[in-house]
Amino acid sequence: MTYLVTGGAGFIGGNFVHHMLREHPNDTIICLDALTYAGNLETLEPAAKNPNFRFVKGDITGRPAVDALFAETKPDVVVNFAAESHVDRSIDNPGIFLQTNVIGTQVLMDASRKYGIKRFHQVSTDEVYGDLPLDRPDLLFTETTPIHTSSPYSASKAAADLLAAAYFRTYKLPVTISRCSNNYGPYHFPEKLIPLMIANALNDKPLPVYGKGENVRDWLYVEDHCRAIDLILRNGTAGEVYNIGGHNEMRNIDIVKLILKELGKPETLITYVTDRAGHDLRYAINPGKVHRELGWLPETKFADGIKKTIRWYLDNRGWWENILSGEYQQYYEKMYGGR
Numbered sequence: 001m002t003y004l005v006t007g008g009a010g011f012i013g014g015n016f017v018h019h020m021l022r023e024h025p026n027d028t029i030i031c032l033d034a035l036t037y038a039g040n041l042e043t044l045e046p047a048a049k050n051p052n053f054r055f056v057k058g059d060i061t062g063r064p065a066v067d068a069l070f071a072e073t074k075p076d077v078v079v080n081f082a083a084e085s086h087v088d089r090s091i092d093n094p095g096i097f098l099q100t101n102v103i104g105t106q107v108l109m110d111a112s113r114k115y116g117i118k119r120f121h122q123v124s125t126d127e128v129y130g131d132l133p134l135d136r137p138d139l140l141f142t143e144t145t146p147i148h149t150s151s152p153y154s155a156s157k158a159a160a161d162l163l164a165a166a167y168f169r170t171y172k173l174p175v176t177i178s179r180c181s182n183n184y185g186p187y188h189f190p191e192k193l194i195p196l197m198i199a200n201a202l203n204d205k206p207l208p209v210y211g212k213g214e215n216v217r218d219w220l221y222v223e224d225h226c227r228a229i230d231l232i233l234r235n236g237t238a239g240e241v242y243n244i245g246g247h248n249e250m251r252n253i254d255i256v257k258l259i260l261k262e263l264g265k266p267e268t269l270i271t272y273v274t275d276r277a278g279h280d281l282r283y284a285i286n287p288g289k290v291h292r293e294l295g296w297l298p299e300t301k302f303a304d305g306i307k308k309t310i311r312w313y314l315d316n317r318g319w320w321e322n323i324l325s326g327e328y329q330q331y332y333e334k335m336y337g338g339r
């Protein structure tokens, strides 16, 4: 099987590439990634020498190049991770989110139709459901919870989901969609909560926490997400949506305090900053369907996953320090320049 994985130089896509090469050594993985600020080729370094892996620098919104790549490589399956993914950036500049997250998905699905792929998987988010009140722990998102978005990011992801569902219904494109809660783990770009707090704490810099830090997220170790997508690709039903989550709700402030404790740093590093506009209060996923139908359960408990993650950031200082210094953006030139 040949898989086209878009956005594989990013956080979850990168972990997925490593997962697939490890779990399915006879399959071929082609990664298409534009290497935006969020893409880091150093994330894919462990895969670079694998003969079953190929990296292609390219934009999913570029129709001619996407078409040419499909014609040349004839993928069986497309897994679309490529996206603008940072809510704060979507508040500053929504246009690029619509372009990549909506139009890019359309371009990939058009090529998928043209070349008769066996499965198009759209990697989506629990943020399409909006948020839940803090005082109703009984409420969880299911696959039938109405779409109710808050930020330009989540609106663009929801638009892509609806378009994917329309391509299934109208053109019979074999689409599956997964909506996952917040991921954490290795290769997470240090602008997101957990890696930002680890990096700042290690550098004895202030840890900026929005509002009072009371917003609640459901956290899932990234490898558990990768396993769920792998299962959906193999055993999931075309046309279906699968929620993926860890039943692991934590307040932001509790995560920040936990990281400080693990690193032996003082809580005086915490700095409360003005809350994000329209900040969602609580996300919580009911992953019952993917458990019942595909037998998926998360394997890594948060207490273990956060320790593993902190260990990874301690052992891979070069990876995130190159991001903070901007050095990582020279990596492509260094590895591929002149080829």
Ligand SMILES: NC(=O)c1ccc[n+]([C@@H]2O[C@H](COP(=O)([O-])OP(=O)(O)OC[C@H]3O[C@@H](n4cnc5c(N)ncnc54)[C@H](O)[C@@H]3O)[C@@H](O)[C@H]2O)c1
Pocket: 006, 007, 008, 009, 010, 011, 012, 013, 032, 033, 034, 035, 036, 037, 038, 039, 040, 058, 059, 060, 061, 080, 081, 082, 083, 084, 085, 086, 100, 104, 123, 124, 125, 126, 157, 179, 180, 181, 182, 183, 184, 189
């Ligand atoms: N991070 C989470 O907690 C989370 C949770 C649920 C769903 N998701 C979804 O998972 C996917 C991956 O998220 P992530 O956190 O790994 O994101 P990320 O920002 O770390 O990575 C995105 C990748 O996409 C690439 N990219 C961006 N625009 C592109 C374009 N036009 N063409 C080709 N490549 C492009 C970037 O270079 C980068 O490598 C996204 O679709 C996101 O919506 C993320």
